[in-house]
Amino acid sequence: MRTLITAAALSLMSCASWADPLPSWADTETKTAIISFVERVTDPASPDYVTPADRIATFDNDGTLWAEQPVYFQLIYALDRLKEKADADPSVLTSDTLKAAAEGDLETVAAGGTEALLEVLAVSHSGMSIEAFQDDVRAWLETARHPKTDMRYDEMVYQPMLELLSYLRDQQFQTWITSGGGVHFIRAFAEAAYNIPPEQVIGSSGPTEYADGDVMKLPGIDFVDDKEGKPVGIDSRIGKRPIFAGGNSDGDFAMLEYTTAGDGPRFGLLVHHTDAEREFAYDREGHIGVLNRGLDEGPDRGWVIVDMANDWTQVWPE
Template sequence: MHGRRALLRSGLVAALCGMGAVPVRAQAEPLPSWNDGDAKKAITDFVERVTHEGIANYVKPAERIAVFDNDGTLWAEQPAYFQLAFALDRVKAMAPQHPEWKTKQPFKAVLEGDQRALAAAGEKGLLQIVAATHAGMTTEAFAKTVADWLATARHPRFNRPYDQLVYQPMLEVLAWLRANGFKTFIVSGGGVEFMRVFAERTYGIPPEQVVGSSGVVKFQIGKDGKPSLTKEAKVEFIDDGPGKPVGINRFIGRRPIFAFGNSDGDQQMLQYTAAGEGARFMGLVHHTDAEREFAYDRKSHVGKLDKALDEAIARKWTVVDMKKDWRTVFPAPK
């Protein structure tokens, strides 16, 4: 995701593939897709401080918890969240079985490509779309549907599969942390079952380390006698904003020492991380590169970065300037 350039250091490759950990001091050049500067130095210096046994900031491996938002932090999110693109495509694919959608909003807007009407439907309309396209199937069937979509759908600007639009520099951060004894988690507002389809093969993060928004699932025994879990059209948990620290506590059980986000929806996660004792790292990806990706922040309808940016500047958290700090954005096409 953001074809994938081979990682240059064997230690990083080992970490990404789950083959073992290599001490930070054994690797010559971490984060090769990062330009030298304050952001890169802040990351590498932090890892050095907390992994060097015998110094004041040393953190035991079991407590080296790193959390990352997904949309806009690990992969792109413009012009719309990728899970929304999936849901809209599902409306079009399912429309022949739902003729009533031709006259019923917000489905009518989707089928006619009426962006204004879709926007006017607001959050309620989006929830209707997600419910209609995600519910009523088993979790296994949903995962297959997502996998099939990822294999065929293409981003409207880059004409690449969505799961290739991950950020190469952030892949290197994930691998670098794991090479130094960190456990990496996704903590995102995206649907947990949607992200689990690709998180392990894309980021090296197994499904049990993905925390996300979730809908209600129901256990039942089918006519064939086999048990299954079926997705229902009910929201169980929203893992965004103040929900992120709640999700971390509920599903991880340890306060992170390292957290990366990109929007106001990540602010509380960064605040929660910063509130712990000892060395802490809080980072924001600032989308400043309209040529290679997108440039947006305070007034964006997707990934708005306003209050969190002000707090990051005031509290001297690390703000990554995509245009200045990253040598490359996406991996080379496969």
């Protein structure tokens, strides 16, 4: 009996060792590079071995873990709520950006980039407790639908990236989100969508205050977790330099640069949106997810550029 159990156990171990950890990734150099890196840093016999405590991976959210076109999904939520506030009190529309947002002029708002988004968020997200805000976000996600796909926004997460997150966690990595989006917005769904707990989400944040048993959201912006703010947020919240970072735009450049500038084995990954048929195709032009410097400098820095059309056999979860 002992022999049979041992043989069965060895058979299961052998099957597990051959299981594909990234089944929605095509068998390309990109997939090979990811698996090779993970195997090197998790093998105690490898000169590149990294202890589990230092296996930190950080990921942008918009355009990296879920879609971001035609505008950031949080902005669509914010526009819905801003319209409600403006209907009740038009005096909240104190700028051209806010007036355009209340009128549903996405092109004008998108042209303002992250700054315009944050201005809309500062008005639309304030005046409620964090718990009430996150309940409202989850309720919105239940009913809101994307204008092109008619999918729930939290269904438009990338299956290959879900697999990558799971693979890294199976190999004792911590997986963090570091996003220019609002920290409380992302925390409302990150655990359900990505299996990333709220305490492992870093994002832009506004002022808050404690009052009568609740933490309340106030107007304004305290910290922008985008571009050069991402390494600052990572240092403040994690206290360690990541060894793996994933993004999709030049807003993530500083995070990848910070990650790969450290000693020892490092991995930088950029998702390049090349698939107009299954998702969206964009890079150097536009107001959302612009990718210039990453394409120009990334390869020479050793970063892996994911070609969505060729490197992913599937985009959305089934």
